[in-house]
Amino acid sequence: MSMKEDGLLIASALSDVQINVHGVHFRLKKKLLVAKSAKLAKLLEKNQHEDISHLLPDIPGDSQTFELAAKFFYGHELNLSAENVIPLACLAHYLEMTDDFSPNNLYDRCLSFMEQWVFPSWNESIKAFQSTELVIRQALELGLINSCLDSIVSKAISKPDLLGKPIKNPMDGDSGDGKNGYYPSARRRLYVPDWKQDQLITLTLQHYLFVMTAMIHKGIQSEYITGCLLRYLEKWVYCVVGGVGLPLHKKREVIEQVEKLLPDERELVPFKYLSEMLRSAITLQASLDCRNRLEIRMGKKLNEATVVDLLIPSQGYAREEKYDTECIGRIVKSFYANYNSSDSAELVGVTELIEEFLSEVASDVALKKDTFISLAEMAIATSLGIQRNTDGIYRAIDIYLGKHGYLTETEREEVCRVLDCHKMSQEAREHARQNERLPLRVVVQVLYVGHLQLRDAIANGDMLDSYGRCQRVEGGENAVVGVDRDNHSQGTAASEEELLRAEMKDMDDRVMELEKECCRMRIEMEKSGGGSHSVVKKKGSMWKQLKRKFGCIRNSMHECNCQVKKKKVHPKNCA
Template sequence: MASTQYKRSSSWSSKSTSSSDFQVHIRGVPFTLDRDLLAAKSAKLAVILKENPHEDLSYTLRDIPADPETFELVARFCHGFELDVSTDNVVPLSCLAHCLEMTEKHSTNNLLKKALTVFEQRILPSWNECIKALRTIENIRQQAVKFGLVDACVESIITKAQANPLLLGEPIKKFTSNDDTEDNENDDYMPNVRRRLFVLDWQSEDLTTLSLWLYEAIISAMYQRKVPLEYLAASLCQYAKRWVFSSNTGEDDISIYKRNSQREVIETVERLLPGEKGLLPCTLLFEMLRFATALEASSGCRNGFETRIGKQLDQATVKDLLIPSQGYAKEMQYDTECVRRILKNFYCHYTRQDASGLIMVAELVDEFLAEVASDIDLKMSTFLSLAEMSVSASAGTQRNSDGIYRAIDIYLDKHRYLTESEREEVCQVLDCHKLSPEACEHAAQNDRLPLRMVVQILFVGQLQLRDTIVKEVQGSDDRLRKLEEEEAAEEEEEEKRAKIGCGEEEMRVEMEKMSNKVIELESECHEMRRKIQSDCSSRVEKEKGSMWKEMKRKFGCISSSMHDCNNCHVKKKKKKVHPR
């Protein structure tokens, strides 16, 4: 490495205007540099070289925030070589240029301005470039934070996540709970049409590739900026998968450093996870709890996962509850105490409106009891405690006790050393009145049950048989009574129909009578109209004759004949002529 640096330093001296070279060491790597060229670009080095013109400065810059590769780029720039500022070196170059005071005030077209221009124009506008740039600052964390480069990148990332939350990943609820695939790839994020045209296969960089302190700072800021919780939860789960789930924490040869690192990650993820119900599948929360337990995370971390699980325990499966024992409880196969705490959390968050969820949890506990009952190290007190919680959960419901009976049967079969009184104590949680007929028949012949329990079950069976017979008799009476009521109703219906039929016949006769009367009235009216017309015509004729007589009388026509009437005026004239 040192020989390579010496070869490169000879190429710089070819462009030097002074022969006054000096040597410095950067993290053990020596560099031969020209005093005048460095002083021309760096205000800080100019002051140091001016104040120490003859002293050995080989270790003067040993504390600067730079690695040998970055310092070599700065040295090449000072010696007049063209410098390619990229995403991989822009942040280290900016920090080192800032530290060496390579500003425009000291020299025009200096390195700091060149690096910051690239940072502002190429890095900040891009989600991908911001994340890539943040991955380069681990060795210069303090300087990058102090100089403001980290805050600028974080602000750019948050703004873009607000505009498009899919950059954080799909919400977990869209995935299957048993997702064993690698980290989910985010949907393509196309900032603008021009970019889409020229970069068709562009994909967003994964935020979970950042170091924990950076990732925590970004997620915490996103909470304050109201980025949707389901996307934050998705990103946090992906972070846990990348840095915790992908490693086998149960291996004995795992390094203490890696184990501590994984513990820190799982504790941070729990602290950042939203507390709202339903954002994450219950199976995934159980997986996080298992890793937290295996890594011996803090009690606050484990309690946080248990509380979240308790809020949605009705979504869990029996497989989820089978948490391997750790530490002092390793003599038992499964961590039943953890299940008890989760059950308590469920009951604390239970509401009356969620009765179906209560029954589902009770059935889940029954199945869990049946699974763990075969553990020879399962204490009777622990078994009874879980059984009582299951019974209490189903109190007041129509759910039967077959599940509890099955678990008790398995427990007594695997713990045959129990005394008669201890077996009676185990069976106290069983409500014989809620056993199905099939379960009663099996229990009556079960030699593992204590004698008192068998007698009680037989008595309950007799009571159930008596009740069944009584119900059958009552059912027969009810059916007979129903048939009689149906027959009476049919007879009453027939009478109504008969009455309705008689009424209709009477109404028909009356209608016929009324129709005949109407016909008679019409005939009478017609006859009367004819007589009236005849009388009127004869009367008119009489009136006409009498009027004619009267007129003739007035005109002196006594004769009724028309001839006399026509000659009456001649006769009158003749009477007036006197003889001569």
Template sequence: MVSGQSRSVTPWLSKPTSSLEMHLLVGGVPFSLDRELLAARSAKISALLEANSQEDLSHSLRDIPPEPETFELVLRFCHGFEVHMSSENVVPLTCFACYLRMTENHSRNNLLTKALTFFEQRIFPSWNETIKALCTVEKIFQESVNFGLVDACSESLIKKALVDPSLLGEPIKNSTCVDDSEDDDNVYRPNARRRLFDSERQPEDLTILPLRLYEPIIQAMNKSGVPSKYVAASLCTYAKKWVFPISTGSEKMSINKRNSPGEIIEALERLLSHERGLLPCTLLFDMLQSAIILEANSHCRNGFEVRIGKQLEEATAKDLLVPSQYDTECVRRILKIFYGNYTSSDVSGLITVAELLEDFLVMGASDKDLKPEAFISLGDISAAASVGTQRSSDGIYRAIDIYLAQHRYLTESEREEVCRVLDCQKMSPEACEHAAKNERLPLRVVVQVLFVGKLQLHDAITKETKDSDDRLRKEEEAGKDVAKLDCGGQQARGEMKNMCSKVMGLERECHMMRKEIESGFSRSTVKKRNVSMWRDMKRKFGCINNMYDYNCRPKKKNM
């Protein structure tokens, strides 16, 4: 190799074989070479010289592949030197051989035949060597595409992935498609005849390819039937390599210099199947967050939301924070997708999502910076998620209690608005007792809780009376002693009358309490009356004497 402004072939020979020199610029590097020697191997150069031997060929060869190091190897071959081929130089060598038409028709044992033979014998049989060869096409991408080298390498990789999809990577754990408790017989293992590539114990990572090579290969694998879970594993690795953490550092730009992280995350979304459970919900949330931060298009963001919605029951409350802290609209959309795709008759998934939304609401309640409007919106979502699950409102009440404790500066009207999301009729007796003594609650809510307590007792009395009536009816139908029945019936009716009079008394007390509140009694006075009334109701009807301390989740009584 010669330093200076031009490269010459003379260092390789004792003397030039021709006095006719031509000057050529390849990839910005000038070369001086013997054109007749080159024409002996190149049909293209030979044709140009025959057309006009005196013409400067530089203009006609201006679209020559811009690889000066490889062109120097071509010149060595023209001068009779042996060219050592490898996965790092066979692609550009083949491109030069195709461009210069160095075929067998023009000259025996020509460069193109040698290069294609090397491909067939050394590159295509090996997954690793094929990927290494593809990594060299960046500078001569269009030439590699035009000469069919990219397609040939891609087809080779696809065939290998169909035989052994684990070359793409192992499926991601903790997703529904790969259960840790799955029987070993269901795990993919190529049989003896198909273990063609077991010698490659550490297969080259397909994700080292730039996006414009990686994307069409994965698209072709999807169409060819490579299992989706293995493709998803490769996409996950690609995201971790080029998107997570979001960066524009030199390492990430060195390969994917033509694509921003935003373009990459959009491509990954397009390539990822909509099959449920291919990736863990947490990873899908990470991808959604990246799409939002990188300002990916709406189709990309919506695609990740749809995939999350299909498996929302696998998410955690922290996952819901990932897209954008307390993004209620995003949560609403995901929840809507979940209900739209939920087809199981088993309500366990619905209950799991309802609990998830309650945990998310409690998490938000602890945030001192969360505005009342946002909390109310989250409360509405949590309440809606509990519809049809027969769940109590205790979780929502717990969140409200935490939020009021963290935001003591709220006015009475603001506290009433926060409590709007609470359905007092769905509160357990333990929660009602706690709420009746909760000084953080607005007065109106305390009154509502007391009325709910009254109704719960009324329902309990009515049920007990009905049960007693049913027993009497069954005894009458069985033909028992009439006198005994009359005595029992009169006693039951007397108890029922007594209970009804007590209920009426309770109603009068509640009515008087309400009038006192409207007349302007102080909160402390009303509070004492509320609590005493609650205890009095319990005492009058012989209910539980000692109430368990309320911890926002009903406790089981000791048997």
């Protein structure tokens, strides 16, 4: 076989040594080899008439690297570059092509080229480091890996934005003129740099971990480390525009390793990035430790989340529910386990967030009753110690009952058991009075609570706030709820009070009659078995008549969509 390139011709007629390098055969002149390589000189001296390929089993580099060495043997000009100089240096050292054996030899020329043209440059240092993939063991032994790392890290220490801009936290507003979610650098440029921000993230995972571990060890600012790590995920895991696809097991390894390197500072990684990481970790079936650590990180920053951030899809064929509610439960627990601030604003924000999340998942037709109740109890627990009404809980219950019209009366009562009617606002209680989705028992309770609060307000001279609690006003028993004494006369106040007392008495009678009617309907249902369609239809009709009778439904609502009337038994019982 012969080799020809750039005017180089090594003909078999003139060559007397054959070397096989990774499946490619080279026939070279013995005289030229022994003049430059001490190793080949020793081998050829002992094996003058044999193929010595089997004596070079672990030759570093590939066939292209050996082809460059062959050019050097024949005295042709070398085209050294950052991409080929380290593999060629490893090969030259393996073949003992040093100045100790022959002046101006290949190994020393490679070292000189790296010192002059590679290590002074950020980009060239990264290219050279990336080229060590096939010769990483030899490069480590020769110290070339450390030389590349020292070059890269030293430049990053003096100019950390070589790693790219820090990630901008959306909670901090739109300060600065950064694009794509990155902060602009405030550091003045002292020179025109020879670098690209995305050069570092082109490294393979093994090489990238080498660099980032060294940078963390040297104490480079955490915000730059974080930004670089997240951009690496975008390129290799999320496959954004211009990204590179990887096999799933490789993506899983990337996300696990990047999560380990993320700094622990709470403020560095925005919640939306953590949420995206957790989604990917779940999809890629990352290790349990990785997912647990991500949930803990998210828990510490839960006050920054939006409802969309919490809508993590369920995984697995056995999961019927649309969203992973168990995961959110663990994140909420993590928030409270790590919360130590004296400012209640974060608690209020998290409470509102969980209530919004509850309303969002309530529309999932596959959400089980017990799961919804558990989430509702968690939402209520987050509001403990905070002056907050239960309107958000009521809204979620209303949505859930609307999407799960097949629930029986008993099951709907179980769902509503988490609702504290005493903490509902007047507007919510007014809505509940006319809500045909609610069980009769709950409507009675709402009416009764409204009656009690109205009676107490009149008796004590108080007025109700939006939480359904009493606030005292001046005037004692002569005061009237909602009446501005500065704008009304005493006679008008007395007249209003009489009207309110009359309304209170009328409500007493209506509540008592409603309770009796509710009990009578229960007895009828129990006698009839409670399972036939006729009973369901009759009950729906009685429910409408009952509500209309007590003023809980207006004539304009006759055409409203009544969930109770539509369906009263489980689908599994309708077969």
